[in-house]
Structure formats: structure tokens, C-alpha cells
Amino acid sequence: MLVLDLTRVLAGPYCTMVLADLGARVIKIEPPGVGDDSRHIGPFLKGKSAYFMSINRGKESIALDLKGPADRAIFERLLGVADVLVENYRGGTMEKLGYGWDDLHPRFPRLIYAAASGFGHTGPYRTRAAYDMVVQGMGGIMSLTGHPGSPPTRVGTSVGDITAGLFTAIGINAALVERARTGVGRKVDVAMLDCQVAILENAIARYVSTGQVPGPLGARHPSITPFEAFRTADGWMIIAAGNDGLFRKLADALGRPDLAADPLFASNELRTRNAAALKTEIEQALASAGTAHWLEVVDAAGVPCGPINDVAQALADPQVATRNMVVTADDPEIGPLRMAGNPIKLSGVTDPPTRRPAPALDADRAAILAELGLA
């Protein structure tokens, strides 16, 4: 599986990282001189971007000027042997280069063309650029994130980019499944803004059912209670008692079986309506001991719960380690760099703890040209 990757920064590179982790060969095609924008976004180690390196591990790189005839000829040779082309320019850019879907599909009918853009290739915003922050703001997720009265709150990672990368990867794989049957490729057109709408789930259901516009809910689920961060004697913990049976177990574990018998809290709907009162009761019980104690007790009762980990704690969790979710890539200059692993575990497929590093700009030019018979 050969993927040509014209993408920059995050949504597209995240998509092609997922494909590379699944075994695809990914050739990054970068603008000569500067390369992918994210080579210039920190944090840096010995002048190299750790951010770039973590999202581009295991890929190859060739620098091509898609406005120059010599490099265009190389690009077109690559198109002739590729399965997938991925790009995340703003809409219209590929058409200006003469490489839009309508140009490519007749010449390369098997090629799957995937575009991950801010707003998609149709509609009034089709030529506008966007970044993660813009679609987090426009798509509604920021209106649901944070505490009532707090200033706007961004989701702490780039879910605008990442969900677009994931939906694009799904679309590419779906097109590959179909192509195995038909021999013909499709265009996959994914918009970051669309993906933000697609992940609003419960918030849309609440709005269209009640007409009330959902606001930020702090640290609790809007429709399931108790399902929230609770204060203990020395910090915080998550408790997620998603149904009546779990709520009874929780009440017992807290030494408060009366809560499960209280008509105020007799169903999830009632618990949600009376969430503030229930929180007060639960936090009164939790105040008698610290988080470590309560995690043990609540977990032993079979109720889903957990700590609120920072990034260091999350990476050090024994489950995360066992699942090989922290891998390293050995960069020739920096040495082993730790980064997130691949969460798609496939039976019979190796999941190596070490990956090939991200390429230097244009590092694979000679080898790629030789393969194409152009060296």
C-alpha cells in the first residue's frame, strides 16, 4: 500500500501516521527548503521539532516543487504507482496545481484521493483556511467545554485536527475496501468543521429535543449521573456509575446505602435532575479519605473510577506500558524519542516498541528516484 502524502501540520499527517502504523508505506512530499510547517513548531530538540517527529515517524520524505516541470514529472510518476493521495490544503489549491480530483481521476482511475480540509470542498467556505482552534470554536465543542462563567476553554489537544485525521483514515480504508471489489478509486472529502459537528452527539440530541442550548458542564456528563470528577480529602477522582446497578454498588462502597434508597436518586433521570444534591452527598462521604483509598474501594466494588492523571502519570500507568502505548523512534541526532503508540491492536500483527524515525527533509529522494527508474 503506497500513500503519497502532501499534508502539513496535523490533521493530514495524523491520518497518514495511522495508515503508516497499519503498515502502509507513506511518502511525504514536502515543499523544497522549508518542508512541512510543523518542522518549525516546537518543542525542539537539537533544533529538530519533537512535535513533527512524533507525528511523522516511519514516513519517507521527498521535496518536490509542484510548480516546476521536473518535479511535477516525478510527482506524476509517483501517482502512477500510488494507491492513495492525501492532502490537507485549503479547497481549490490542488485544482490550481492541475491536480484536483477531476484532473487526476481520469488519468489514475485506481487512485484514492483524500482531502482533509478546514471546511471541505463544497459550500460557501470551501476556499477558506482553518486551523484546529477555528473549528473548535465554530463547531460548538468549546461552548460545551469549561465551567459555567469561565472564559472560553479549548479542548486540551487538537481534536479539530485529530478527528478529521481519523475520519479521513476511515474514508480511505472504506474506499480501499470498495476498490478491492471494483478496481476504481474515490475522492474522500473530509472537513474539520463537519467532524466537530459529528462529535457533538449528546449535545445535539439535547438541543433538538428540548430547544435549550447546552452550555459548559464543568466536569460532568450531561445525561448520566453520577459521572463526574469528585473531590476527596486530598484531591480529585473520577466516578462513573452509569446505571442503577452501579449506583447501588457505589452507595454501598461509600458506606451510604441510603443514597440508593433515596427517591431523589432512584433513577438516572432523577439523579441527573438532582445532580448537585447528589454531588454534595458523595463528596461528604469522600471527604473522609484520600484519592488512593477511594480508588481502591470504589474499584473493588466494581464501579468504574479512576484518577485524574497528568501527562507524566498517564504515560507511566502500567496498563499504558503493557499496551505498548509509549513507543520510541531512534532519531540519528536526538536518540530515542518517546511518543504515543498505535492504539489499533491487530491479532497476528507485530506492534514494535521502536519505530523508524521521522525523515529529514528530502531524505529519501535518491532511493525513490532510483525506484522509479529516474536516477
Next chain:
Amino acid sequence: MLVLDLTRVLAGPYCTMVLADLGARVIKIEPPGVGDDSRHIGPFLKGKSAYFMSINRGKESIALDLKGPADRAIFERLLGVADVLVENYRGGTMEKLGYGWDDLHPRFPRLIYAAASGFGHTGPYRTRAAYDMVVQGMGGIMSLTGHPGSPPTRVGTSVGDITAGLFTAIGINAALVERARTGVGRKVDVAMLDCQVAILENAIARYVSTGQVPGPLGARHPSITPFEAFRTADGWMIIAAGNDGLFRKLADALGRPDLAADPLFASNELRTRNAAALKTEIEQALASAGTAHWLEVVDAAGVPCGPINDVAQALADPQVATRNMVVTADDPEIGPLRMAGNPIKLSGVTDPPTRRPAPALDADRAAILAELGLA
């Protein structure tokens, strides 16, 4: 493509919704009597869960007791004709039923078995249950979300479930691509906690590069500046000037070309180091007019920007409408229910504005049994 769907609530049902949107036939297999837990999670319309309906549109339903011999026989007949089985029980549940991968793969070698669980099927937590809140807490994203000093902040939608659903869908499609070549299915084992680690991206890069544990950053990007929510005369707006060229355009648009010439702000790295000072300057400029004015001016300058929409505003956006990102399903009792559309737009594939509604519990039993010759 026939998908058997044993999943409940969100991660699994979201995955199979994506597959259904791509054209798969999805048969939900639900416990008799109660059905999917999310049938009992609000908001409700005429006693039916709008939440359940929005995630399960276009699926069929049959109620099977997987502990009873008659229904087990039906289930096994279905396994014989299915392409994919998806479940999101806690680890070990399918083995207790006699339907673990080691049981199924020898009998149904073409079947792809996908498990989306809280912690995955290996490691010390493999039999523990989790919900979205638990993995949002454990996986680190909550430590990055919110304002410094604020209480813990949940991401406003269930990214713990949704990202696991998306990675599972990618894994299933990848296994289908491979099966087209080999004829053999694989097990796809996706853990919600793993997916949370997989989306930390920049935060891991910062931590492993600097040793400093990243904290919440309010509404700004950690490594790109200006890339944040800014106050205007009458509200807020997002400005995302992701590189030097965009920053110069922004400075001009704000009537402050001096900012682009200021050595404090000469590169993205310097702007990030001096983010607070830059924010003050930008908000001084923005204070002279309201959000609507500045959106027009900054957009006209070619700098990515946008409003912070609530859910109602997001759904009403003309781009969202043009992209068919709000679809309806006509429920026989409730009438048309609005919900998010499919963000994977494929050339030549219809993207209908109306979808089949979610099924009533066991609604398709007779038809499915007849198809299997069991009626």
C-alpha cells in the same frame, strides 16, 4: 457488508454508526427486555431516547439472550454470514459466553472481531470496566483542558468513547482491506485509554522534550501563537495565525503593523514565549469593535478566524447546512429527529439528508429469522 453489533451506549455504537453511514448493514443484537443501556439515557421524546436514536439510526435490532441455547443458535447462524462482529464489553465477557476470539476464529475464519473496551484485552486492567469520564481522567486530556487553577474540566463531548469508536472503525476497515487479499479475518482490540494517549500529540512531545509536565492552557495552543480565543468589544473570537506570514497579515488587519516588526514577536517561538504580552496587544486592538466586524476584517485578510458558536449556532451555520451535516431520521412516533450527518463525503456516493430511524428493540427479529430460514 454485514456487521453484527453487540455494543452498548457510545464507543461501539458510534463505530457501527460510522460503518452504517458508509453503507454497511448493521444488526444490533440487544439483551431482551432492556436493550442497549442508552435506550434509557435522556433526553427523551415521547419516552424514547433522542440520544439512543441519534447514534443508532439506520441499524436493525434483534433481541437475543446469549446465555440461552435457542438464541445462541440464532447468533451462531448470524456469525456464519457476517463479515464483522463488534462488541464493547469489558474484557473477558465474550470468553465467558464462549464467544471470545479464540473460540470464534477457528469456526469463522473470515470473521473480523472488533472489541472496543475501556482498557483493552491485555494488561493488568483488562477485565476492568471504564466509561468515557474514567479514561478522560486517566489518559491525561483533562489535565490539559481548562484554565490554570480551575477545578477539573471534562471535554464537553465524550471524546473517550468517540475516539475509540473511530480507531475501531479504522481497524475494522484495515482488516477488511487485508481480508480482501487473504480471506482471513483478524481481531481488532482497541482500548479507550490507549486512544486517549494516542491523541495527546503535542503534550507528549512537550513532556518528553522538556521534562516539564504540561498543564491546562485555557483557550490557547501550547506551541503556536497567536492561536487562541481573544476578547473583542462585545464578545470573543478565535484567531489562528499559524505562521509568520499569517501573523504579518493579522498585524496589518488589526491596524498594528508594528507588532509584526517587534523583535519580541519575530518568530512563532518568540510569540509563544511572549504570548501574554502579545495577547494584551491584540486585545487592545480588538477592543475598538465587536466580533462581527473583526471576523469580517480578519477573514478578508486571509487569516484563519472564527466565532465561538454554541450548538444552535453551529448547526445553523450555512457551511454546515451545505455539507449536509444535519440530517434527520423519521421516527414513526416522534417524527423527524435532527442529528449530525456523516462527515466522510465520498465522490459518487449519495449522502441522503434523511436516514432510516433507529430500530425499536427487537424490531427486525421476524425478518432476520426468515432470512436465515429459521422463521
